Amino acid sequence: MDHDHMHGGDMGGMASPPMSMNGTGGMMHRHKMMMHMTFFWGMNAEVLFSGWPGTSTKMYALSLVFVFALAILVEWLSGTHLIREGTNNVAAGMIQTMMHAIRVGLAYMVMLAVMSFNAGVFLAALAGHTLGFFVFGSRVFKKKAGSPSYQKTSDLPPMSC
Structure with missing residues (x-):
């Protein structure tokens, strides 16, 4: 042929x-415009928005900090306990729903940033999720070390991808 x-x-x-x-x-x-389909190193990437961060080293560093912070925020929302005992079920359900929507939206933003295939962005997202889980999800900083296993640790169920 x-x-x-x-x-x-x-x-x-x-x-x-x-x-x-x-x-x-x-x-x-x-x-x-050609889009990368494999991981690459370098500052010339588009992260989340067209033309951002551009070719500036400072803007690239800012984009890495932004992705890092988004990943930490996702983990904070995954491990937070904001709803007080005795809260009206309707109000608690609305709060849970809004927190879930925000968490999923932020998680998708992190995912889209990683889809730039820039290795620095990937490592920033990974580091943010890792640090966020360590601080907000692991047992290291829990107030009650001997709390029963049936006690609720978060207002939201675990993320499932």
Whole structure:
């Protein structure tokens, strides 16, 4: 089978870019931005928003801190206990629902940031989740070391992906 014919021939196995007609009857090429599909190192990445962080070292560092903080916030929401005993069930259910929506939204933002395939962003998210779990989810900082296993440790059920 002739693979050159299927993939545009002279482009070394790559398909030629799509073309469209311009107003004068001539052809013009549409340029598509390439997205990384493997992890890469470097500061030239788009994290969450088009054009952010750009090529600035400071903005890249800010994006790493932002992803790190988002991951910690997800873990805090996963381990927090804000609803007091005796709270009305409807009010408690509304609070739980809002906390769940916020937690899932933030978790999806972290996931989308990681999907930039930038290794630094991945490591920032991993470090944020790790530190957040250590502080808010593990037994290290629990007030009652000998608390019974049936006691509720969070207002929200565990995350399931």
